[in-house]
Amino acid sequence: MTANPAWLYYLFALTMLAVAAYGLVLLAVSVALRRNAGWDVDIAHVFMGVSMAGMFVARWAFGPRPIWELIFTVLLVWFLVQSIQSEIAFGMHLTHYLIHAAMSFAMLLMYVYPAGASSGAMSMTSPSHARIDPGLSLLLAVVFLASAIFTLASPNKGASHHGTHSRAYALSRAVGGTVEAPDGPAPAAAASGAVGLITAPWLEDASHVVMAIAMAFMLVLLI
Amino acid sequence: MSVTEVWNGDARAAVIDSRRLTTGSAAPPRDLQRTFQLLLATVWLLDAVLQLQPFMFIRGTNGFSGMLDAVAAGNPGWVAHSITWNASNVYHDPVLSDSLFALVQFLIALGIVWKRSLKPALALSIVWSVAVWWFGEGLGNILHGGATPFGGGPGGVLFYALLAVLLWPSVGSDAPFVAARTVGVTAAKAIWAVVWGLLGLLAVVGSGRSPKALHDLVASFTGQPGWLARIDRATASMFLHHGTTAAILLAVVCAVVAVGVYLPPQITKVALVLAIVTFIFIWVATENLGGILAGGATDPNSGPLVIILALLYWPFTFARRAARAVPAQSTTLSKESLLP
Numbered sequence: 001m002t003a004n005p006a007w008l009y010y011l012f013a014l015t016m017l018a019v020a021a022y023g024l025v026l027l028a029v030s031v032a033l034r035r036n037a038g039w040d041v042d043i044a045h046v047f048m049g050v051s052m053a054g055m056f057v058a059r060w061a062f063g064p065r066p067i068w069e070l071i072f073t074v075l076l077v078w079f080l081v082q083s084i085q086s087e088i089a090f091g092m093h094l095t096h097y098l099i100h101a102a103m104s105f106a107m108l109l110m111y112v113y114p115a116g117a118s119s120g121a122m123s124m125t126s127p128s129h130a131r132i133d134p135g136l137s138l139l140l141a142v143v144f145l146a147s148a149i150f151t152l153a154s155p156n157k158g159a160s161h162h163g164t165h166s167r168a169y170a171l172s173r174a175v176g177g178t179v180e181a182p183d184g185p186a187p188a189a190a191a192s193g194a195v196g197l198i199t200a201p202w203l204e205d206a207s208h209v210v211m212a213i214a215m216a217f218m219l220v221l222l223i
Numbered sequence: 224m225s226v227t228e229v230w231n232g233d234a235r236a237a238v239i240d241s242r243r244l245t246t247g248s249a250a251p252p253r254d255l256q257r258t259f260q261l262l263l264a265t266v267w268l269l270d271a272v273l274q275l276q277p278f279m280f281i282r283g284t285n286g287f288s289g290m291l292d293a294v295a296a297g298n299p300g301w302v303a304h305s306i307t308w309n310a311s312n313v314y315h316d317p318v319l320s321d322s323l324f325a326l327v328q329f330l331i332a333l334g335i336v337w338k339r340s341l342k343p344a345l346a347l348s349i350v351w352s353v354a355v356w357w358f359g360e361g362l363g364n365i366l367h368g369g370a371t372p373f374g375g376g377p378g379g380v381l382f383y384a385l386l387a388v389l390l391w392p393s394v395g396s397d398a399p400f401v402a403a404r405t406v407g408v409t410a411a412k413a414i415w416a417v418v419w420g421l422l423g424l425l426a427v428v429g430s431g432r433s434p435k436a437l438h439d440l441v442a443s444f445t446g447q448p449g450w451l452a453r454i455d456r457a458t459a460s461m462f463l464h465h466g467t468t469a470a471i472l473l474a475v476v477c478a479v480v481a482v483g484v485y486l487p488p489q490i491t492k493v494a495l496v497l498a499i500v501t502f503i504f505i506w507v508a509t510e511n512l513g514g515i516l517a518g519g520a521t522d523p524n525s526g527p528l529v530i531i532l533a534l535l536y537w538p539f540t541f542a543r544r545a546a547r548a549v550p551a552q553s554t555t556l557s558k559e560s561l562l563p
Contacts, residue, residue, distance in 0.1 A: 133450075
């Protein structure tokens with residue numbers, strides 16, 4: 001059973017599946033084009049999208065909870081390590097890996113403390129009465145909503161997937177400068193047609209924005 | 224790729240592969256007005272998401288219509304009638320009306336993000352805020368003397384409208400502070416003085432200075448998480464024993480903050496810090512983060528908005544220093560460009 005109004009939860013679930021499907025396609029294109037940036041975010045979006053679709057609509061949930069917990073733990077560790085590496089390489093700054101780490105952490109919390117979700121997302125009911133602290137839920141929700149807004153407004157399109165340290169993005173910012181060709185193809189510049197659309201930075205950002213808003217909504221339901 | 228990082232005054236810049244990239248362009252300083260517009264959009268987006276909570280779609284006293292109906296109490300007849308009329312409309316079709324309310328707030332949030340729709344979105348946010356203040360907050364309880372700032376008076380949603388006015392887009396610099404960019408220094412300072420003067424007044428009129436009323440304001444919160452409930456008990460006890468003193472103290476703080484913007488910048492900063500600390504306390508201890516953690520709120524109340532308002536008056540200077548400090552003959556990614 002899904003909370004009222006059912007169409008709202010189906011809408012969110014379908015959107016999550018669309019984000020997951022897009023992440024999968026993007027991953028395939030990345031492999032074909034040998035793009036070496038953003039694939040970890042694509043993988044995360046595939047898992048998060050499929051998982052959250054099952055949270056919004058109980059019948060669409062599948063797989064044992066420990067497996068999902070393991071997946072999001074691995075993603076959390078991966079993004080934390082990437083964040084640390086980025087801090088070491090570029091000094092103290094707000095790396096885009098941190099928001100993906102936070103999202104992985106939120107997903108993990110939703111599985112570890114599922115009881116509170118019973119009011120909204122029916123698939124997560126369990127005999128456990130442990131609840132995620134509502135303050136932490138709210139904090140994460142606000143962070144994700146801020147990420148959605150600032151990603152939409154950012155002039156660095158695609159930064160939610162690739163960050164601003166990626167060579168292609170660094171080069172694209174050098175307007176009017178003398179630029180030598182990088183060793184590998186630039187993510188969006190090298191593609192055209194359908195592939196160009198799929199790898200369009202604004203579409204990559206859109207998938208992150210949708211995921212962030214849906215996750216914030218799920219966290220509000222956890223309160 | 225080799226990376227060299229340098230510090231330039233307050234702005235940290237990463238010079239990326241200077242052997243490959245050369246250009247004469249320097250990163251511009253952050254547009255602070257735009258940053259605050261996006262913060263306002265974030266709050267609107269939070270409101271939109273809160274509007275989608277399951278109980279908001281329910282008919283009856285536990286639903287959205289019941290919440291609206293309750294704010295009519297204590298208001299003059301003609302105001303109360305308008306509020307109950309609106310509540311009855313929501314009661315008849317809670318799913319449609321709540322969906323529309325959420326949609327409007329999504330439109331405002333996303334409208335602020337896109338520069339082309341920024342002005343219509345800010346205009347809509349002003350109109351919507353005033354409508355919500357009337358129909359959803361019962362004019363902030365002003366008309367029956369219950370609009371103490373400890374409880375969010377004169378209505379948290381009014382600050383959305385005020386921020387929309389102060390953040391109306393305009394070209395120019397953020398000096399001496401962001402709030403002055405659109406309306407000018409004199410008008411911005413006058414607005415500040417009026418707002419804090421009103422807050423100070425509301426702190427000591429009506430039930431605002433009543434220990435019992437202040438105690439009940441906090442004691443009425445239910446369903447809060449343990450840590451917040453403990454804070455509530457301490458605050459309720461403090462109000463019961465020192466409620467009048469607390470109200471007078473708040474009024475004095477508001478008066479000091481009100482005149483603070485007319486004083487030298489260093490003292491202004493102290494006044495702004497006082498304002499921010501005061502409203503952090505109010506937001507947590509007496510507004511209970513707008514009641515969001517109890518699962519029955521549609522907005523975070525006035526606390527975060529007053530804090531944003533105070534930041535609009537902060538004499539930011541680092542952006543200008545950074546702009547002077549960035550060298551002209553290297554390609555740089557400024558600190559803000561490093562954000563995800």
